[in-house]
Amino acid sequence: xxxxxxxxxxxxxxxxxxxxxxxxxxxxxxxxxxxxxxxxxxxxxxxxxxxxxxxxxxxxxxxxxxxxxxxxxxxxxxxxxxxxxxxxxxxxxxxxxxxxxxxxxxxxxxxxxxxxxxxxxxxxxxxxxxxxxxxxxxxxxxxxxxxxxxxxxxxxxxxxxxxxxxxxxxxxxxxxxxxxxxxxxxxxxxxxxxxxxxxxxxxxxxxxxxxxxxxxxxxxxxxxxxxxxxxxxxxxxxxxxxxxxxxxxxxxxxxxxxxxxxxxxxxxxxxxxxxxxxxxxxxxxxxxxxxxxxxxxxxxxxxxxxxxxxxxxxxxxxxxxxxxxxxxxxxxxxxxxxxxxxxxxxxxxxxxxxxxxxxxxxxxxxxxxxxxxxxxxxxxxxxxxxxxxxxxxxxxxxxxxxxxxxxxx
Numbered sequence: 001x002x003x004x005x006x007x008x009x010x011x012x013x014x015x016x017x018x019x020x021x022x023x024x025x026x027x028x029x030x031x032x033x034x035x036x037x038x039x040x041x042x043x044x045x046x047x048x049x050x051x052x053x054x055x056x057x058x059x060x061x062x063x064x065x066x067x068x069x070x071x072x073x074x075x076x077x078x079x080x081x082x083x084x085x086x087x088x089x090x091x092x093x094x095x096x097x098x099x100x101x102x103x104x105x106x107x108x109x110x111x112x113x114x115x116x117x118x119x120x121x122x123x124x125x126x127x128x129x130x131x132x133x134x135x136x137x138x139x140x141x142x143x144x145x146x147x148x149x150x151x152x153x154x155x156x157x158x159x160x161x162x163x164x165x166x167x168x169x170x171x172x173x174x175x176x177x178x179x180x181x182x183x184x185x186x187x188x189x190x191x192x193x194x195x196x197x198x199x200x201x202x203x204x205x206x207x208x209x210x211x212x213x214x215x216x217x218x219x220x221x222x223x224x225x226x227x228x229x230x231x232x233x234x235x236x237x238x239x240x241x242x243x244x245x246x247x248x249x250x251x252x253x254x255x256x257x258x259x260x261x262x263x264x265x266x267x268x269x270x271x272x273x274x275x276x277x278x279x280x281x282x283x284x285x286x287x288x289x290x291x292x293x294x295x296x297x298x299x300x301x302x303x304x305x306x307x308x309x310x311x312x313x314x315x316x317x318x319x320x321x322x323x324x325x326x327x328x329x330x331x332x333x334x335x336x337x338x339x340x341x342x343x344x345x346x347x348x349x350x351x352x353x354x355x356x357x358x359x360x361x362x363x364x365x366x367x368x369x370x371x372x373x374x375x376x377x378x379x380x381x382x383x384x385x386x387x388x389x390x391x392x393x394x395x396x397x398x399x400x401x402x403x404x405x406x407x408x409x
Contacts, residue, residue, distance in 0.1 A: 003073055007031045015083070023078035025069070030077060041065050041082045048078070061086055124153055132160065140168040188219045195219075243285045243371055250280045250289075250321065250392070251314060257293045258312050261301060269306045272297075275313040280321055282392055284372045292368040295361045296325040296388050304329035304385070319394055326387040332380040340378065341366040 011020060011033040019039045022031040032040065038059030044067055046052050054065040066081040124147045131144050143164060146157040192215075199212035258274050265272050300310045308328045315322055332340060336347045343363040369376040369390055380386035 017084040021080040300327040323390040328385040331382040
């Protein structure tokens with residue numbers, strides 16, 4: 001079949017926008033498929049022994065070209081293929097223009113949606129903030145609304161309410177303590193002024209003056225003890241407290257303090273039994289440990305009825321020394337045990353001797369115990385008495401000779 005006829009049949013299978021041109025090596029045209037002259041691209045200024053691809057603009061069109069020297073029927077020819085690709089660029093331009101239009105709209109919608117969603121998300125936080133700002137020291141019974149979201153926001157609101165509950169309890173105790181303290185100081189000052197005024201109202205015998213001074217001295221001692229307790233409690237509020245560590249004979253300390261309380265127990269018909277081991281030593285602050293033992297014995301005597309008994313024991317238990325103060329007193333209700341070491345807490349105003357307590361003794365005792373890296377526990381049953389146990393870590397003999405200042409936080 002002649003070459004021209006073969007090429008003519010080939011053009012039947014290509015698009016009208018595609019052009020086939022065939023040249024001799026000297027550039028003389030051999031064949032050109034039907035089509036617009038605007039799509040017929042001349043041979044480039046290259047040999048194109050290998051395929052030459054190109055993209056040209058001609059007649060307002062974008063045309064893709066392929067030029068190559070080939071062999072047909074034993075002869076070499078220049079084959080030029082070209083095709084219009086305007087529609088591809090139209091699609092690309094349309095996509096580009098749509099991006100220019102849609103992207104700003106999407107950005108605006110995203111920003112607007114973000115403001116709406118963030119506003120809805122922050123609305124509960126704003127309500128919590130407004131409510132928290134409106135809660136003052138006078139209305140601590142109010143609580144922050146808790147959103148039922150099951151997320152961190154709900155946990156935050158519940159935590160704030162728990163904090164408000166603890167703060168309410170602390171403020172109530174502080175207010176009650178301030179009231180009790182004012183009453184105690186006022187009563188003490190009134191008694192001293194009245195006693196002094198009566199003593200000075202007329203001449204009296206030396207015995208009457210001595211009795212008046214004795215009453216004033218008793219009230220002064222009570223006031224000094226109250227203020228001393230307040231100072232000790234203020235000391236526990238320090239962020240850093242220096243403890244003077246010295247070797248202490250714990251056995252002698254327990255015996256000494258117990259004997260100091262013997263006369264007071266005798267006045268109430270009580271007995272104090274002392275059960276201690278010989279030579280129990282530890283490191284600590286002597287004045288603080290003496291105060292701790294005194295507080296435990298004072299409580300035992302105070303809340304034990306007449307003719308009751310108190311036992312003070314000191315023994316080695318495993319790796320600790322255990323100091324126990326047991327009594328046959330009125331005991332502590334089960335619901336009050338977790339709170340008896342809280343400041344200003346008093347179990348029951350109607351209990352005997354409750355009026356003599358300011359609710360600070362056991363709080364100070366616990367602080368002293370923890371400052372000495374020890375532990376205090378209590379076991380009690382109403383009507384059967386209480387047992388306070390202080391577990392003190394044993395100290396190696398090589399450390400007993402050391403005296404240092406430890407900073408506790």
